[in-house]
Amino acid sequence: MEKIFVHPEALYDVSTHYCPGCGHGIAHRLIAEIIDELGIREKVIGIAPVGCAVVAYDYWDFDCSEAAHGRALAVATAIKRARPQNIVFTYQGDGDLAAIGTNETIHAANRGESLTVIFINNAVYGMTGGQMAPTTLLGQKTSTTINGREQEKHGYPLKISEMLALLPGVHYIERVSFHNPQGVLRAKQAIKLAFKNQINGLGFSLVEILSPCPTYWGLTPKESLDWIRDVMQKEFPLGKIK
Amino acid sequence: MLKKKVLISGNEAIAEGAIQAGCNFYAGYPITPQNELIAYMAKHMQQAGGVFIQAESELAAINMVYGASAAGSRAMTSSSSPGVSLKQEGISYISGAQLPAVIVNIMRGGPGLGNIAPAQSDYFQATRGGGHGDYHLIVLAPASVQEAYDLTQTSFYLADKYRIAVMILGDGILGQMMEPINLSTNKINAQPSKPWALTGCKGRKPNIIKSFFLREGALEEFNLKLQKNYDIIRKKETRYESLFLDDATIILVAYGTMARIAKSAVSQLRLTGKKIGLIRPISLWPFPEKVFQLKSKKVKYLVIEMSYGQMLEDVKLAVNGVSQVEFLGRSGGGVPSEKEIVSKVNKIL
The missing domain is CATH 3.40.50.920 (Rossmann fold)
Structure with a gap:
């Protein structure tokens, strides 16, 4: 019988530390599957973020570096410039990419660095206990917006993907979502394209993934997926942005 | 060996010394009084087959050095006092990840924006680590343009030998003054192999560059390893x-x-x-x-x-x-x- 579902070579066969219903495990696996399918495991270099996914290298079976919070794209820029023959990607959360690292993000994109960025948007700071993220929705309760995010005090959810799309150095940006299996398959296509773009030397590519964080949304895993579909996607519409 | 005497500023001598030592990655951000250094690198690094990046900030520059060093390059950044304060986060991470790097501080007056006059008021920051955590840099202080050139080469050698960040600590006078120097390449500077570097995991297990040790006792164990390295450096690398x-x-x-x-x-x-x-x-x-x-x-x-x-x-x-x-x-x-x-x-x- 033909085997149609196998464990990716680029993913260690271990269980993760993520909470039930978290999207990181799905994102890790998709990246690993794509790396296998593209045959690049032996030349890929991943940058793990500060945040829940800091130990992504405990799950990925290829070369990885940590980066200081927000600095992943500065680190990745240098690795890619020093070793253009390698495939370099960053894996970053919303706080990392769109708050503390906004400057690094914008300038790496503006330089058109030949990099692949996987941007996990779960609208909250997970590792530190559920504080407001730049992408937290208006009205969303977090430990630092106890009455819900208010535009007068906290500003608006930051649409960094749309901002980055304005830059001529950016080749490809798409927003996808893990709210259902079709969404996961679409996310896989987008991530694969973002890696292929680097292989083909086309420039900066970023995939934003709307990803569930049931623990700090105060929802069950199933409710979290529905919340992405019914609430989050209204603020962060899916599709190709550039 | 070709002996060539040139009239050159301290900043340029440090840049040329770095290139002679095989530095193949430089990232920096402009700040007075070290601007001749970044300009020299912009002009000569590409010719030397290396990478030059004018970073968007001091934070980005030092983190680019982190990345380049992680990928096996001989990497350097330079700045002056306020800029070196900004780099402290990255210097701590470089130290925690045991990455070789050379950092130049051409000191100016502080605190705050201070002024652009020469100063030696960053001694504490340089010699006590500067960022968070129990770590040290090797700190070398040249007193002439020739010595700036020579010690820069030594810095790359020491950085690779001990997997440590080395700081060249000069001041605005040293950076700006011109003196005739001999341009001779220090022979101790052959590029060592770096089996720990990120090159892609072909034919080996994955390499991980990290400074995060969550398991109970793991960070203490690692810090003791760093201290052991510092003890060897204390014994062998004292210069006066x-x-x-x-x-x-x-x-x-x-x-x-x-x-x-x-x-x-x-x-x-x-x-x-x-x-x-x-x-x-x-x-x-x-x-x-x-x-x-x-x-x-x-x-x-x-x-x-x-x-x-x-x-x-x-x-x-x-x-x-x-x-x-x-x-x-x-x-x-x-x-x-x-x-x-x-x-x-x-x-x-």
Whole structure:
């Protein structure tokens, strides 16, 4: 019988530390599957973020570096410039990419660095206990917006993907979502394209993934997926942005 | 070996020394008084087959050095005091990930934006680590343009040998002044193999560059490993210059540009028959404390700095209460003159 579902070579066969219903495990696996399918495991270099996914290298079976919070794209820029023959990607959360690292993000994109960025948007700071993220929705309760995010005090959810799309150095940006299996398959296509773009030397590519964080949304895993579909996607519409 | 004499500024000499040492990655951000260094790198790095990036910030520049070093490059960044403060986060991560790197600080006046005049007021920051965590940099302080060129080459060698960040600590005078120097390549600088570097995991297990140790006891274990490395460096990499220690009753202690002025004062005072000596620490970390322990109680030390007494603390620690330690210092653009030094010595005598 033909085997149609196998464990990716680029993913260690271990269980993760993520909470039930978290999207990181799905994102890790998709990246690993794509790396296998593209045959690049032996030349890929991943940058793990500060945040829940800091130990992504405990799950990925290829070369990885940590980066200081927000600095992943500065680190990745240098690795890619020093070793253009390698495939370099960053894996970053919303706080990392769109708050503390906004400057690094914008300038790496503006330089058109030949990099692949996987941007996990779960609208909250997970590792530190559920504080407001730049992408937290208006009205969303977090430990630092106890009455819900208010535009007068906290500003608006930051649409960094749309901002980055304005830059001529950016080749490809798409927003996808893990709210259902079709969404996961679409996310896989987008991530694969973002890696292929680097292989083909086309420039900066970023995939934003709307990803569930049931623990700090105060929802069950199933409710979290529905919340992405019914609430989050209204603020962060899916599709190709550039 | 081709011996070529050129007239060059300290900033340019550091840049050329780096290129001669095989530096193949530079990232920096403009700040006075070290702008000649970044400009030299922009002009010559590509020609040398390396990468030059003008970063969007000091934070980005030091994190680019982190990335380049992780990928096996010989990487350098340079700045001046306020910019080096910004780099401290990255320097701590570089130290935690045991990445070799060379960081240049051409010091200017502080605190805050300060001014662009020469200063030595970043000594504490440089020699105590500067960022968070228990770590040290090797800190080398050249006193001439030739020495800036030579020590930059040494820095890359030491950085690779010990997997440590090395800081070249100069000041605005050293960076700006021009002197004729011999451009000769230091032969100890062959590029070593770096089996730990990120190159893609072909034919081996994945390499991980990290400074995060969550398991109970793991960070303490790692920190002890760092301390062991520092102990070896303390034993093997102490550098200093000394003058007239045999008969000196007063020993001036100064580093970098300040040591040159102190040296002139020593010559002047000895012409009048006064027994004055000099210790010029070249490695500020590790501090050459042993040379202070060779002398009897009767010797007095005069520490001279372009600060209000930072290296002074290391001299006092080295002397450990055995001898009298006096101080002369100015900061914020003031540079103690030969005349001020002579007058201070005459008061102590």
